[in-house]
Amino acid sequence: MIFESVLDLGAGDGRFSHVKGIYGHYTGIERDSKKVDTAQLPPNARLVVADALAWKEGGFAVCVGNPPYIRHHGLDNDWRNVALESIVRDGGPQLKKTANAFVIFLTQALLRTRADGLVAQVIPYEWVSRPSASELREYIRANGWDVSVFRFESDIFPTVLTTASITIIDKASQHGEWKFGFITREGEIRYSGRASGTSSHVLSYKNGDPTCKGIRGLSPGGQDIFVLTEEERLFHSLRKGVDVRPCVVSLRAIDETVDRLDKKSFDKLFVQRGAKCWLIRSDKPRPSLQLQRYLDGVPEPSWRRYTTCANRRLWWQYKPHPKPGLLVASGFTGKRPKSLVNEIGAIAVGSVYGVLFEPATEAAIVQRVFEGLRAYDFGRRLVHHSNGLKKVEVRQLNTVLAELILN
Incomplete structure (x- = not known):
């Protein structure tokens, strides 16, 4: 022809x-x-x-x-x-x-x-x-x-x-x-059969429900500035709970047998391994003298290359981010993304999603949703990226959460 x-x-x-x-x-x-x-x-x-x-x-x-x-x-x-x-x-x-x-x-x-x-x-x-x-x-x-x-x-x-x-x-x-x-x-x-490459429909996109919803990880404006290792925290004399708080930027190194992030597992899996796991508390209106000294020491070219920072009145002051009940990876290679019950109250940052529950939600419901995520076959209902990588969008996660919370 x-x-x-x-x-x-x-x-x-x-x-x-x-x-x-x-x-x-x-x-x-x-x-x-x-x-x-x-x-x-x-x-x-x-x-x-x-x-x-x-x-x-x-x-x-x-x-x-x-x-x-x-x-x-x-x-x-x-x-x-x-x-x-x-x-x-x-x-x-x-x-x-x-x-x-x-x-x-x-x-x-x-x-x-x-x-x-x-x-x-x-x-x-x-x-x-x-x-x-x-x-x-x-x-x-x-x-x-x-x-x-x-x-x-x-x-x-x-x-x-x-x-x-x-x-x-x-x-x-x-x-x-x-x-x-x-x-x-x-x-x-x-x-x-379908766009997913399987017999299943691709997950739809749903807005979150106040009862249980997924949120994107915090993007403060450069993890190299706002997220520190334990060594960096100590070097700058920043105090836990006052100047920094626990955060998770990736679940890649976490074994799938780990299901809870408490103080012991956080110390072992993040702090002792030298991972970036401390989010600076520049969301507060008045940083401590130590934290302000750290912020003042960040060179302008370093923070100005991030649009988020350059567009703020105070380049370092991000909006507070809630403590999620669950932490969920956005990317994965198997049937489902890794997830953890967030007992330590770490902030989800970057590619890690958080799952928020209403304040009065019973622990049994949180556990049921967590177990549902651990059993759900996301891989059959997603359009795959390259090299076997799969990624669930946060609104697709909300579709799954809505199914789990109703069951």
Whole structure:
């Protein structure tokens, strides 16, 4: 089969144009003029120096591409806003401002292909479930297009912590069918039941309930500044409970047989191992003389590189964070993330989630939820990241907590 015209958004040096015998004419859009100037193209191909999201020419039979993997935090605000407004004006969906770059590129690809066109993109597999792409998925479903998403079993982008996929959207088909599968190391396609890769639905996203909810770990503005080891605490003469408090930034080194974090286990697993486990109490309005001396000794270039610190009135004063009843890792490789009953009252920091309960919650209920987390097969209901890594989002954790608290 020969496609009359092919569009490549974010074409780089136009390497997709070198696939012979499948297209009549190729148009690549690339913002970097240096890549265009050095490109070697077939006679029926052209590269245009332009912004792919500002490109208005449409009616292409196929749109291919390997768009940049840039999370919304790294996008220029003005560029993103113009791109999102342009998509809406051209009849596309109103995407969230949290949509990553590849979601915006994929939407543009749908708008620039003809009514019976085909879109084929190499993009992160996560778009099939993440809330930041929900408007795009609804737009595709509303149009009844068929979607096939095949994730690579091998790690083709080792520097990016996400699972790559080939996503194919067939606008000519009006069955609204979504198919999922794997591309093996040998290049063979193996179909799976659902987006999770199993027979189970991907966990939905739910807001927390006051009775029992998960919260993200505290992001004070740089763990190298705000979280200390025991040796660092002693060096700066900072007092436990006054200047610092226990915290957990990772459960990676914790054996799965450990189920409670009390003073004894905290000392053994964190303090004595030299782990960063003391959160400075700069959430208080008036730090002690020792703590203020420590804060004054942090060089400005060190804290100013963190946007969180630079945007505060006092760069070091973060908002107080609650003591969770349970600690849960966000990432894992087996069936479920590690979790602990938080008897010592450590603060969850960074990639560790906290589970909050109402103050009057009985210990038996906390234990029941904990045991439920320890038995729940998260792995079957998540879209996996790269290298076997799985990650549960905090709102997905809330979905599981809601199930457990009701049972």
